Amino acid sequence: MSGFDIAPEPDADGLTANLQGLDAQGQPISLPVVQERPLTIYLNRQEVITAMTLGDRPKEMAAGFLFNQNMLKRGDVITGIDYDDEIDVVVVRTAHETDYEAKLQKKIRTSGCAQGTVFGDIMERFETVSLDPDTQLSTSQLITLSKQINTVPSLYLKAGAIHGCVLCAPERPLVYIEDIGRHNAVDKIAGHMFLNNISGHDKIFYTTGRLTSEMVIKTVLMGIPILVSRSGFTQKGVELAQQAGLTLIGRARGSRFIALSGTQRIIFDHTDNAEDADNLSEKASAQRAFYDQTR
Amino acid sequence: MSGFDIAPEPDADGLTANLQGLDAQGQPISLPVVQERPLTIYLNRQEVITAMTLGDRPKEMAAGFLFNQNMLKRGDVITGIDYDDEIDVVVVRTAHETDYEAKLQKKIRTSGCAQGTVFGDIMERFETVSLDPDTQLSTSQLITLSKQINTVPSLYLKAGAIHGCVLCAPERPLVYIEDIGRHNAVDKIAGHMFLNNISGHDKIFYTTGRLTSEMVIKTVLMGIPILVSRSGFTQKGVELAQQAGLTLIGRARGSRFIALSGTQRIIFDHTDNAEDADNLSEKASAQRAFYDQTR
Incomplete structure (x- = not known):
């Protein structure tokens, strides 16, 4: 029992392959x-993108990608999602054709790839999001969340070379999903939330990836007011977080972190005297660093 | 003197900003x-993409992106590259309009974003590349290269949250370029090689990023026969490396690594008795792990 609603399944079929090679001494490994x-x-009838992914949870991946690209909106009714694992295609069908298909056709006739328009739409929506000011996270909760996330069995611990994203309540991690692409992992979480009608307003989003502009934008679009990462920041990520009033916590390792936005949501209740939780968490962090170094 | 032809300039104007926040004790930092x-x-007249980048070396970034997307080929003559840093636009002009503009227009009319066609073109070129079978790398050279790369001043050591790529000769690292996106860093190296007519056949490519399919494809398109990473592998990356005969070395830390393809190019000359180089390199590796953990 991991205590997670959804936890990684590192031994599931098809997620890893055992490969043979040589180590630094030339010995088989x-x-x-x-x-x-x-x-x-x-x-619907519009091909949108081909992404390289881990391959699991294609329906969450598709719904979340479309939602985070602003091609699906909260009111849109999904009538079906069909996945064909022979040809690696997933089709999301909506009750009414969204206005995105026409918009994409128009845009791509005028100036190439549709990224520009889509991004413009996303920023319009970004500016309308109001993040819950009452959601809070204490530093002792953060330390406990990190420890639970870093010690539960995962593809990261088994094989490395993968990113993880975790939707959390302040009290416990809820949904931990991995992918080779950090944005795919975010999209799968967004898809899970969209398909299960889960609100982000009282949640925390934890990622192993860096706090770039894209990561901040996606978290805000999901309505989640607190974003935590083991990794560092970019200046644009911080600027957008400040603009949206998002709480941005980076370099979260053991009992350490740095917060560069929205610090009013953080309750600083962890003192250096709380040795037990701290030591456990430092151990988990050291384990993680060991894996980082060797995998 | 770093000994590099091009080394990172972590203190250059505009690459970092000093930001204020709170640490885990609630103290200003x-x-x-x-x-x-x-x-x-x-x-030319075709808008291709808007990418989020570090912002330095826009001309190398543009030329390398277009080359790695197969939109520029070795024979194409670049008549000029104009960069406007007020509006963040770079225009690559060729003597003859390439066939890509028409292809992009055609593709996007039929099925949305042009990724599919472009990818198909890339794989056609991937299959024609023949990597030099005579290029070799000894394990002692690899240890020395890693040590030099990991200890030279860089944005990574200063601020973290960044990827680095290094074009190397077996004897020394040549060109070390960083970017927030690992594929941008690769593209900048490819642009430097394209603009300076540098052949990849006798080079080694070192990256901090994972050895995914895209990383393998780009290395092969640059004609570089040996790819090294501090990070791990994906199964598709290994499969493509084996298909192309690319030497693929991952998890390179200190004197350790794992090779999963093209091991015949590796000379295993480093013994456990060579304590000096080993210890120095382990120290550099430990420093790097420390930065990974704290930044």
Whole structure:
């Protein structure tokens, strides 16, 4: 029992392969390596993108990608999601054709790839999001969350070369999903929330990836007011977090972290005297660093 | 003197900003954070993409991106590259309009974003590349290269949250370029090679990023026969490396690594008795792990 609603399944079929090679002394070695598969996403009749992914949870991946690209909105009714694992295609069908198909067709006729327009739309929505000011996270809760996330069995601990994202309540981690792409992992969480009608307003989002502009934008679009990462920041990520009033916590290792935005949501209740939790968490952090170094 | 032809310039204007925040005890802290800027790339009159980048070396970034996307080929003559840092746009002009503009227009009319066609073209070229079978790398050379790369001043050591790519000769690292996106860093190296007519056949490519399919494809397109990473593998990356005959070395830390493809190019000359180089390199590796943990 991991205590998670959804936890990684590192030994599930098809997620890793055992490969043979040589170590630094020229001796044969075998190690588990994560899979990487293409997934082509359609919205109704419109092909949108082919992404390289871990391959699990294609329906969450597709719904979350479309939601985070602003191609699906909260009111849109999904009538079906079909996945064909022979040809690596997933089709999301909506009750009414969204306005995205026409918009994409128009945009791509005028100036190439649709990234520009889509991004413009996303920023319009970004500016309308109001994050819950009452959601809080204490430093002792943060330390406990990090420890639980870093010690539960995962593809990261088994094979490395993978990113993880975790949707959390302040009291416990809820949904931990991994992917070779950090944005895919975020999208799968967003898809899980969209398909299960889960609100982000009282949640915390934990990622192993860096706090770049894209990560901040996606977290805000999901309505989640607190974003935590083991990794560092970019200046644009911090600027957007400040603009949206997002609490941004980076370099979270053991009992340490740095917060560069929205610090009013943080309750500083962990003191250096609280040795037990701290030591446990430092141990988990050291384990993680060991894996980082060797995997 | 770093001994590099091009080394990172961590203190250059505009690459980092000092930001203020709170640490885990709620105390004020200031730290350097890397910049993240949009860069819109045009090929002649065709807008191709807007990427989020560190912002330095926009001309190498544009040329390398277009080369690695197969939109520029070795024979194409670049008549000029114009960069406007007010509006973050770079335009690559060629003597003859390439066939990519028409292809992009055609593709995007039929099925959305052009990723599919472009990818198909890339794989056609991937399959024609023949990597030099005579290029070799000894394990003692690899240890020395890693040590030099990990100890030279860099944005990574200063601010973290960044990827680095290094074009190396077996004897020494040549060109070390960083970016917030690992693929941007690769593209900048490819652009430097394209613009300076540098052949990859006798080179080694070192990256801090994982050995995914994209990383393998780009290395092969650059004609470089040996790819080394501090990070791990994906199964598809290994499969493509084996298909192309690329030497693939991952998890390179100190005197350790794992090779999963093309091991015939590796000379195993480092013995456990060579304590000096080993210890120095382990120290550099430990320093790096410390920074990974704290930044």
